[in-house]
Amino acid sequence: MARQLPPLEELIACHECDLLMHRPRIGEEQKACCPRCGYEMVTHRAHMRQRSLALVLTALLLFVPANFLPIMSLNLLGQSTVDTVWSGVLGLYDSGMEGVAVVVFLCSMAIPLAKLLCQLFVLLAMPRPLLRPLGCHCYRIYHHLREWGMLEVYLFGILVSTVKLADMAELHLGVGLACFVGLMLAQVWLEVIMSPHQVWEALSEEGDDART
Amino acid sequence: MRALDAGIIVCGDCHKLEYLREGEVQHCSRCGARLHARRPGSIARTWALLVTAAILYIPANLLPIMTVSFLGQGAPSTIMGGVVELIHAGMLPIALVVFVASILVPTFKLVGIALLLYSVQRHQPMSARQRILMYRFIEWIGRWSMLDIFVIAILVALVNFGNLASISANLGAAAFASVVILTMLAAVTFDPRLIWDNTFVDEEEEEEGEAVAEAD
Numbered sequence: 001m002a003r004q005l006p007p008l009e010e011l012i013a014c015h016e017c018d019l020l021m022h023r024p025r026i027g028e029e030q031k032a033c034c035p036r037c038g039y040e041m042v043t044h045r046a047h048m049r050q051r052s053l054a055l056v057l058t059a060l061l062l063f064v065p066a067n068f069l070p071i072m073s074l075n076l077l078g079q080s081t082v083d084t085v086w087s088g089v090l091g092l093y094d095s096g097m098e099g100v101a102v103v104v105f106l107c108s109m110a111i112p113l114a115k116l117l118c119q120l121f122v123l124l125a126m127p128r129p130l131l132r133p134l135g136c137h138c139y140r141i142y143h144h145l146r147e148w149g150m151l152e153v154y155l156f157g158i159l160v161s162t163v164k165l166a167d168m169a170e171l172h173l174g175v176g177l178a179c180f181v182g183l184m185l186a187q188v189w190l191e192v193i194m195s196p197h198q199v200w201e202a203l204s205e206e207g208d209d210a211r212t
Numbered sequence: 213m214r215a216l217d218a219g220i221i222v223c224g225d226c227h228k229l230e231y232l233r234e235g236e237v238q239h240c241s242r243c244g245a246r247l248h249a250r251r252p253g254s255i256a257r258t259w260a261l262l263v264t265a266a267i268l269y270i271p272a273n274l275l276p277i278m279t280v281s282f283l284g285q286g287a288p289s290t291i292m293g294g295v296v297e298l299i300h301a302g303m304l305p306i307a308l309v310v311f312v313a314s315i316l317v318p319t320f321k322l323v324g325i326a327l328l329l330y331s332v333q334r335h336q337p338m339s340a341r342q343r344i345l346m347y348r349f350i351e352w353i354g355r356w357s358m359l360d361i362f363v364i365a366i367l368v369a370l371v372n373f374g375n376l377a378s379i380s381a382n383l384g385a386a387a388f389a390s391v392v393i394l395t396m397l398a399a400v401t402f403d404p405r406l407i408w409d410n411t412f413v414d415e416e417e418e419e420e421g422e423a424v425a426e427a428d
Contacts, residue, residue, distance in 0.1 A: 005218055008229045013215035013222045016344065017408040020215040037344045037408070074370045081372050088365035095368055095380040103389050104365045107358060136243045140225045147396070150355050150362075156309070157362030163306045164298070164363070165370065200226045204242045 014039050043195040049123055049202070052194045056120045059186040063116065066183040067109055069176035071158060076169040084176055085109060085154070112149040112187065118142040119194060126202045135203050143196075151184040214409070221249050251403040255329060258402045262325050265394035268387050269322065273315075275384035278364050282377050290384060291315060291360065313359040314388070321357075321395045324350045325402065332406045343407045347399075354396040361389050 005011070012023040014034035024032045024042070031043040045051070070082040085108055092101035118138040125135030158177065165171055215222055221232045223240040230240065230247060238247040276288030289297065291314050298307035324346055331343060364381050371379040 008220070008231070011215075011220070011229055013220065013227075013229055015222055015224075015227050016404045017340075018214045018216055018222065018405045019408075020213050020218055020220065037341065071366075072370070076373055076377060079373050079376070081370055083366055083370040087369040088362075091369035091372065092365050092381055097381040097386060100361060100364075100381060100386050100389050103393065104361060108362065133244075136226075140243055140245060143225055147351075147355060147400075150358050153355055153358050154362045156313075156356075157359050157366060160306055160310060160359065160363050161366040161370070163303055164367070167301070168371075197227070200228070200242065204228075 012041060014041055042197050044198065045193055045195045048193060048195060048198050049126060052119070052190060053123050055186050055190040055193060056116055056123060059116050059183055059190065060120065062179045062183040062186065063113060066176060066179035069179060070174035071176040071180060072162065072174055073172045074165060074169050075172070082174070085180070107148060107150040108154045111145050112151055112183075115142055115145050115149050116187070118145070119190065122199060122203070123194075126199070132203050139196075139199060139203065146191075149187075151180075151187055155180065155184055216249055221247055223247055224251070250405060250409075251401060254401055254403040254406060255333060258325065258329055258398045261394050261398040261401065262322065262329070265391050265398065266322055268391045268394065269318065272318075272384055272387035272391050275387060276382045277360065277384035277388060278367065278379055278381050280371075280377075280379050284375055288382060291388065294360075310360065310363075313356050317353050317357050318391055318395065321350050321354060321399075325395065325398050328402065328407070332409075340407050344404060347402070347404050347407065351399045354392070354399055357392040357395075358389070361385060361392070 006022070010023050011020060013020050014037060016039040017034060017037040019034060019036045021035075026032050026042060026044050028044055028046040031040055033040050067085040070084055073080055073082045089101050089105045089109070092104060118141050121131075122135045122139045122142070125131035125138070158180070162171060162173075215229065216232070219232045220229050221238075222229055223243060223245055224247075225245040226240060226243040228240055228242045230238065232238075232249065239245065240247055273291055276290050277294070279286045279288045281287075295307050295311045295315070298304075298310060328343060328347060328350075364379075364385055367379045368381055371377055
């Protein structure tokens with residue numbers, strides 16, 4: 001190595017192309033992108049913790065009504081059926097497609113909930129040194145679960161089903177749908193606000209004290 | 213310069229930098245994740261997942277994904293059948309969405325990941341920037357193929373009027389869900405840094421430059 005490298009704290013490497021750079025200094029609401037591959041490496045959000053906490057709590061409050069209140073109901077010759085996210089899972093399970101039912105349950109209910117709980121715990125652990133190691137663990141779990149929660153895809157599924165059923169029978173939209181849309185928006189917004197590098201930095205401040 | 217050339221490895225979970233110590237199992241000092249210079253066995257694992265997905269892709273398209281029964285008469289329909297039905301019903305935009313999500317995207321993913329793997333193994337002079345864009349697109353689009361599965365879940369729950377009308381899911385749906393999950397796993401195991409590892413370094417890019425800060 002011809003040149004002496006600056007200390008590791010002043011360096012940053014792009015996680016997608018491994019380019020090594022000086023850590024840029026960025027202000028609030030600014031982001032830094034990798035000059036080679038364009039990957040967004042660092043984003044700095046103002047009041048990240050308070051805003052994220054508000055969104056996590058909103059999402060958690062909406063979670064139960066979104067999954068258990070009727071999304072829509074169908075009326076055919078006087079008979080009516082009601083659809084909730086949970087009844088969709090049960091319906092698949094009863095028709096002998098256990099594997100698919102489990103996948104739908106995981107992607108539309110279990111993983112989104114687990115993600116939100118992880119995020120809530122991480123946000124609560126940030127100012128408490130004792131909880132930080134566990135917070136780190138939760139945040140790692142969150143990163144591995146991230147793309148397996150598919151609320152926005154489910155919403156599109158609802159849209160496609162309404163179009164398919166609209167001319168077959170009488171269709172009514174329910175309260176559950178509004179809650180579901182709210183839950184999805186809160187969750188997507190939360191993903192934008194909760195900037196990973198800020199979370200990791202908050203979790204590692206005086207991290208050594210916390211571990212001893 | 214690559215971080216690896218400077219003897220530095222990046223934590224895959226929290227992106228902290230750490231010096232590489234030869235012949236040692238290293239864990240991240242911040243989050244405790246096992247550290248690897250590159251995702252281990254990336255190419256072999258991705259190929260394995262991809263080939264499995266490609267095999268399941270055949271039953272996913274040939275077997276019916278659901279059966280619509282009306283007054284005791286059952287009509288099984290495949291993925292393509294569903295799209296054709298939507299076109300006949302005059303709902304072109306939705307037909308297009310379903311076609312893109314359940315036919316175009318899975319095919320593109322299978323071909324795309326295979327191309328990425330091939331280019332990395334054969335040192336293809338394909339532009340790295342194009343490949344990284346393709347990788348990001350594949351990674352992002354993967355989950356949208358679950359659309360059809362969710363539609364089936366909703367229809368099965370909703371159209372449940374006993375003998376009058378009912379919809380049930382079929383084996384094609386299970387095969388299709390497996391294809392989606394396997395291709396998503398393949399995108400996760402593929403290490404995008406491999407794309408850059410064997411590309412010629414351009415002079416303008418090799419200097420360790422200050423990262424570009426942009427206003428958000």
